Every structure is written in structure tokens, then in C-alpha cells.
Amino acid sequence: MFSPWLQCHVCSSTMELGREQLALAARSVCWAVSVAVAAPVGLWCPGGDGFHCQERRVSVRTQLLLLCSHGPAMLRCRAHSFPRVCPLVYPVWATGAGIFCAAFLTPLVALKASSRRAGDRMGCGQELDRVLHHMPFVAVYLETYGCQMNVNDTEIVWAILQKNGYARTKKLDEADVVLLVTCSVREKAEQAIWNRLQHLRALKARRRPARAALRIGILGCMAERLKEEILHREKLVDVVAGPDAYRDLPRLLAVAESGQQAANVLLSLDETYADILPVQTAAGGTTAFVSIMRGCDNMCSYCIVPFTRGRERSRPIASILQEVRMLSDQGVKEVTLLGQNVNSFRDLSEVQFQSVAAPGLSRGFSTVYKAKPGGLRFSHLLDQVSRIDPEMRIRFTSPHPKDFPDEVLQLIQERHNICKQLHLPAQSGSTRVLEAMRRGYTREAYLELVHHVRDSIPGVSLSSDFITGFCGETEEDHQQTVSLLREVRYNIGFLFAYSMRQKTRAHHRLQDDVPADVKKRRLEQLIATFREEAARANAALVGQAQLVLVEGPSKRSASELCGRNDGNIKVIFPDAELEDAAESRAPGRAQPGDYVMVKVTSASSQTLRGVPLCRTTLSRAAAAH
Numbered sequence: 001m002f003s004p005w006l007q008c009h010v011c012s013s014t015m016e017l018g019r020e021q022l023a024l025a026a027r028s029v030c031w032a033v034s035v036a037v038a039a040p041v042g043l044w045c046p047g048g049d050g051f052h053c054q055e056r057r058v059s060v061r062t063q064l065l066l067l068c069s070h071g072p073a074m075l076r077c078r079a080h081s082f083p084r085v086c087p088l089v090y091p092v093w094a095t096g097a098g099i100f101c102a103a104f105l106t107p108l109v110a111l112k113a114s115s116r117r118a119g120d121r122m123g124c125g126q127e128l129d130r131v132l133h134h135m136p137f138v139a140v141y142l143e144t145y146g147c148q149m150n151v152n153d154t155e156i157v158w159a160i161l162q163k164n165g166y167a168r169t170k171k172l173d174e175a176d177v178v179l180l181v182t183c184s185v186r187e188k189a190e191q192a193i194w195n196r197l198q199h200l201r202a203l204k205a206r207r208r209p210a211r212a213a214l215r216i217g218i219l220g221c222m223a224e225r226l227k228e229e230i231l232h233r234e235k236l237v238d239v240v241a242g243p244d245a246y247r248d249l250p251r252l253l254a255v256a257e258s259g260q261q262a263a264n265v266l267l268s269l270d271e272t273y274a275d276i277l278p279v280q281t282a283a284g285g286t287t288a289f290v291s292i293m294r295g296c297d298n299m300c301s302y303c304i305v306p307f308t309r310g311r312e313r314s315r316p317i318a319s320i321l322q323e324v325r326m327l328s329d330q331g332v333k334e335v336t337l338l339g340q341n342v343n344s345f346r347d348l349s350e351v352q353f354q355s356v357a358a359p360g361l362s363r364g365f366s367t368v369y370k371a372k373p374g375g376l377r378f379s380h381l382l383d384q385v386s387r388i389d390p391e392m393r394i395r396f397t398s399p400h401p402k403d404f405p406d407e408v409l410q411l412i413q414e415r416h417n418i419c420k421q422l423h424l425p426a427q428s429g430s431t432r433v434l435e436a437m438r439r440g441y442t443r444e445a446y447l448e449l450v451h452h453v454r455d456s457i458p459g460v461s462l463s464s465d466f467i468t469g470f471c472g473e474t475e476e477d478h479q480q481t482v483s484l485l486r487e488v489r490y491n492i493g494f495l496f497a498y499s500m501r502q503k504t505r506a507h508h509r510l511q512d513d514v515p516a517d518v519k520k521r522r523l524e525q526l527i528a529t530f531r532e533e534a535a536r537a538n539a540a541l542v543g544q545a546q547l548v549l550v551e552g553p554s555k556r557s558a559s560e561l562c563g564r565n566d567g568n569i570k571v572i573f574p575d576a577e578l579e580d581a582a583e584s585r586a587p588g589r590a591q592p593g594d595y596v597m598v599k600v601t602s603a604s605s606q607t608l609r610g611v612p613l614c615r616t617t618l619s620r621a622a623a624a625h
Contacts, residue, residue: 138253139167141175145192146183148338148397150220152289154181155278157219157246162279164250172203177215177253179239182222184308186499190222201236215239215256219246221308225502227265237261243294243309244268267310274319277326286551286593288332292320292381293339298400299368300427301438301505302470302498305340312341316349317381321388328389333549333593337385337396343403346375363452364445365402368438379407386415391595391618393549394418395568398425398465401449402440409456416622420457421491421567424450425465429484430477433470436510443484450488461567463492468526469519470498471510478522485529489537491567493530497523531605538569538603545613546571547621550594561590561612565598571608573598581616590615597621 140161144154157179158168169175178200183189197216204214217239218230224242231240238256241249242265255262272294280288293314296305324335339345358371359379386394394417401424412418424446428434431442441449454460466481485493497519500512546565554560554572561575578596579587590596595618598610 138176139169140177144181150181152291159279179217182220184221184225224265224308244271272315274315287334291338296340304501307503314345317347334393343378343399345378348375359405361402366440397423413457421461423463429481433477461491466495468522469514489533495526534605541600548598550590552592573610573612579614581614
């Protein structure tokens with residue numbers, strides 16, 4: 001039994017409380033909760049007419065009180081009081097001597113109790129002890145594997161579970177439920193999950209008999225792809241839920257609690273979770289991910305995504321803007337718009353835009369599907385998002401090179417808070433391999449797009465994805481990919497050896513005929529080439545001033561800070577007292593979320609180092625540029 005997260009209806013703040021801080025107030029006795037045992041620990045706020053809060057402030061050491069609405073000890077304040085007729089146990093947020101919003105708190109604990117049990121004045125302690133045994137505080141431990149979409153999925157899952165009365169724990173050994181949000185893009189990613197399950201098997205076996213059985217769930221892409229194998233392999237997993245079935249998790253977990261396995265891997269044509277505001281898992285973070293669409297229609301021959309995440313569907317723009325505004329209000333300074341094919345965004349929720357013509361593809365690009373008319377497009381969304389907060393950076397990933405109309409490039413060039421950084425996944429430098437991959441472009445068309453992007457957005461930072469050892473790839477094909485890396489000179493790269501995935505076109509039509517040792521050698525050469533060229537690209541920044549969004553202390557030194565520049569390159573600099581460029585703040589040390597101007601003194605393939613010049617703002621830095 002563990003304490004819940006609480007959320008205030010007024011300010012939307014959330015709070016996670018430890019087990020030792022969970023208490024139950026009954027009459028004038030404070031009951032401390034440990035697992036499922038309640039014990040009186042002393043008197044608190046004695047008074048015949050109940051507990052009082054003056055001016056909505058409470059001075060208590062505990063941070064959570066569970067008050068029985070029918071009990072003789074009733075929390076009251078000048079403005080609000082709890083109803084006496086509702087048979088619920090209400091959670092009340094009271095942080096030390098801090099302010100709490102009694103009347104507006106979500107009743108996360110919907111425990112039905114008879115009025116006799118809730119209000120028994122003679123045997124209050126014994127009755128409450130029995131009530132405590134049935135409180136639905138189930139501790140959930142979440143682990144995320146794979147891409148940024150899975151990070152966002154984890155936040156959606158937690159939002160759903162939190163609203164259904166579940167608690168969150170960051171300690172694995174405290175968990176009642178362990179949920180793994182999985183990736184299925186490569187075999188290595190799936191193997192990591194199988195290995196993790198063996199560790200969880202041992203944890204499940206060591207669990208004390210007095211505690212409820214540990215329930216284990218596999219969520220996301222791997223659940224969608226391998227449902228039957230997951231459920232039947234060693235009978236370890238209790239719950240399996242695909243990317244479109246997260247709303248069903250409370251029901252699935254309830255079924256699992258009865259000792260049965262439960263699964264839902266149905267794909268949806270319209271599920272976007274648009275009405276669910278994800279709960280940020282990194283409290284106080286400076287950056288956040290916002291999902292704008294799900295699924296993919298491109299059907300590249302190597303890719304499993306259309307089979308694990310379904311067809312493309314976009315969130316209504318209104319719900320995206322609402323989420324970004326909420327993040328801005330919380331102090332988030334950088335938002336990344338997420339989607340499997342983010343720049344093919346198409347919001348069909350507004351009727352008046354459903355007959356709009358489809359935008360043209362990048363020159364020399366094609367698709368395996370017909371152009372889709374209608375809807376508000378990515379350029380409109382990017383325009384609206386960038387207007388919300390001039391001090392919030394905007395990024396987006398992952399796009400497809402075919403969907404870069406000039407209006408998107410022009411918008412990136414014009415708006416100071418849209419990062420001058422683009423992800424252009426090439427996958428291969430060989431036209432022959434690109435055709436086998438069904439990418440819809442040639443090497444020449446891709447390079448033409450790169451030149452056009454650099455002409456449109458001076459100083460743009462480029463990143464890319466590459467797969468080596470794809471079906472039928474020859475040494476000549478490989479060398480063409482090496483030469484593309486040299487010619488484009490990317491700042492950031494993601495390079496992998498090909499891994500055959502079931503259900504894909506390549507699995508049905510092609511042969512995985514490049515030996516593993518050849519894949520390994522080619523991958524090592526690609527990585528070495530990328531690092532060499534990235535080091536040269538980053539060396540060009542030495543001597544320049546870069547605007548850096550501070551993320552926190554460097555992992556290697558507590559005396560240094562780490563952040564990222566506009567091009568998404570990591571920048572490390574000393575943690576020193578700095579002047580404020582606007583002179584609106586006294587000199588001080590930079591904090592996470594601050595913008596700092598840093599003069600670059602050295603560079604590697606992955607990192608810039610420099611000396612801090614001053615604290616500033618995004619708008620001021622853009623005006624001075």
C-alpha cells in the first residue's frame with residue numbers, strides 16, 4: 001500500500017508522497033500507515049468540533065490526510081467544508097504549513113464505505129483498519145525503452161493510471177505493478193526486454209507472501225508485435241497492452257489482479273489520446289515532448305512501425321495548443337513535437353478545412369499512397385505553436401524528407417523560437433538500396449533537398465538516420481553511404497545495423513543476406529566517418545557565441561553545467577556567477593531553464609565546450625543576432 005499522487009483542480013499541481021508520509025485522521029488520532037497496518041502514533045489537533053484550518057493553512061508534519069467524510073473528526077475551513085453525506089474517503093493535500101485547496105481536490109480514492117463503518121464512534125480504529133486493507137493504493141513502477149514516442153506514451157499511461165487511483169513509485173522493490181513501455185524497431189531492443197523479464201522473474205519469486213503478487217505488464221510496440229509469445233513464454237507477464245490500448249489498462253490490471261492474464265493489442269484508426277494531458281515524468285524539467293500524431297502510412301520495406309502503431313492519424317490542433325500552453329505555464333522552455341512522420345500532420349477536426357488541396361511533395365520525392373487532401377497541415381500547427389511563448393524553443397521529430405514544403409522552411413527561418421535544426425533521415429546513400437527500402441527518393445533528390453534546406457535556413461544543423469547491411473546491400477552501396485556522410489557532414493547521426501522484422505515487406509519479399517560480421521564492419525566504418533565529419537562541422541563553431549538552454553549539472557563534473565544549443569548539440573561550461581544581459585536580475589549562477597550565452601572554446605564530434613558570457617533570454621538573443 002503506497003501513497004498516491006494528488007492533483008489540485010485549481011492549479012493542476014501534482015504531488016508524490018512517500019509511504020511514511022501517509023496518515024489517516026480519525027477523531028483526534030493520527031494513524032500512520034505501513035503496508036496494510038494502521039497504528040495510532042499520537043494525538044493531533046485535539047478539539048471536540050473537529051480539525052480546523054485557518055486561512056486555508058494547516059500546520060502538520062504529515063503531508064497527506066485521508067479523512068472519512070462521516071467521521072467525527074471533520075476537516076473544515078472558513079471557505080469550504082466536506083459534504084457529510086458522500087460515503088467517500090477524501091484525500092487532502094496539506095504540505096507542511098503550505099496552502100491547500102480542500103474543496104477542489106480530485107477525490108482519487110473512491111472507496112465506498114457504509115456510514116456505520118465510516119462513522120463508528122466506538123470502534124473507529126478497528127473499522128478504519130479494515131477500511132485501510134481495501135484502499136486502492138497500488139504502486140506502479142514504469143520503465144521506458146526506445147524512442148521519444150515511448151517517453152510520451154509513458155506520460156500518457158501514467159496520466160490514465162493516476163486518474164484511476166494508482167500511485168507512482170520510483171523504487172522497483174516497492175512496486176505492486178511493473179509496466180515496461182517497449183520498443184520493437186530492432187531485435188536488440190526486444191532482447192533487452194526479454195533480459196529484463198528474467199530479472200523481474202527473480203523479483204517476483206522473492207516477493208513476501210504477505211504482499212499481493214507482483215503484476216508485470218508489457219506495453220507498446222513489442223506488445224503489439226509479440227502478444228502470443230509474451231503471454232505464453234514462461235507465463236511471467238500478466239498484462240499486454242498495445243500502443244492504442246492504454247485507456248484499457250485499469251480494466252486489464254483489474255483482470256490481472258484476479259490471477260488471469262489480460263491483453264488488448266487492437267489497433268485504432270482514430271486513437272490519438274487527444275483528451276489526455278500527459279503527466280510529465282521528470283518533475284521540474286526544462287524540456288518536454290508533445291505527441292501530435294500517431295502511426296505511419298509510408299510502409300518503408302524495413303520498418304515495423306505501421307504494423308505496431310497503425311495508420312497515420314493526427315491530434316486536433318486545439319488539444320495540442322492546450323498542452324503546449326500548459327507546459328509553458330509550468331515553466332517548460334523547450335517542446336519537441338513528436339510523430340512517426342511528424343511533417344505529414346493533417347488535422348481533420350475542423351469541417352471548413354476538409355477540402356483543402358494536399359501540399360506538394362519535395363522535388364523528386366514520391367509515396368506509395370495517393371495524396372491526401374483536406375485538413376490543417378504541419379505549417380499551420382508550427383505557426384500556432386511558435387506563437388504561444390516567445391521564450392519557448394520548438395523542435396519536431398521525426399519527419400520524412402518528402403514533406404518539406406517551402407512554407408515550413410520559411411517559417412523555421414523567420415521564427416526565432418523554432419530551432420534551426422532539422423532531422424533528415426536518409427537511411428542509405430545508394431539509390432538502389434533506397435529503392436529496395438521503398439523510401440520514395442533517389443540519392444540525387446535527397447542531396448537537392450539538403451542544398452535547398454541550407455539555402456533556405458543559413459546555419460541550419462542537420463541530423464540523420466542510417467541503416468547499414470540492408471537486404472542485398474553491396475560494398476559499392478555501402479561506399480555510397482560513406483560518401484553521403486562526407487558530403488552532407490551531419491552534426492548528429494543515428495546509425496544502426498539492419499535487423500529483419502517480421503510482418504514487414506522486406507521479411508516477405510527480400511533476403512537478409514548480408515552476414516553479421518559484414519554489418520558490424522560497415523557500421524563501424526559509418527560511425528567513424530560520421531564522427532570525423534561531425535567533429536569538423538562542430539569545429540567551425542569554435543570562437544562563436546552560442547545560446548544554450550541550461551538543463552542541469554554535467555554528469556561528469558558538479559562544477560560544470562550542461563545544456564544544448566539551437567542545433568541540439570550538447571554544450572558544457574563552468575558553473576560560475578554570471579551577469580544578466582538585460583540587467584533585470586542580480587548577478588547569479590545559471591539555473592535549469594535559463595538561457596546562457598556561451599563562447600565555444602573547443603569541440604568534438606558530440607560536444608562543445610565553452611565559457612559562459614551572460615544570462616539572457618531567447619528574444620533578446622535573437623534581437624542581438
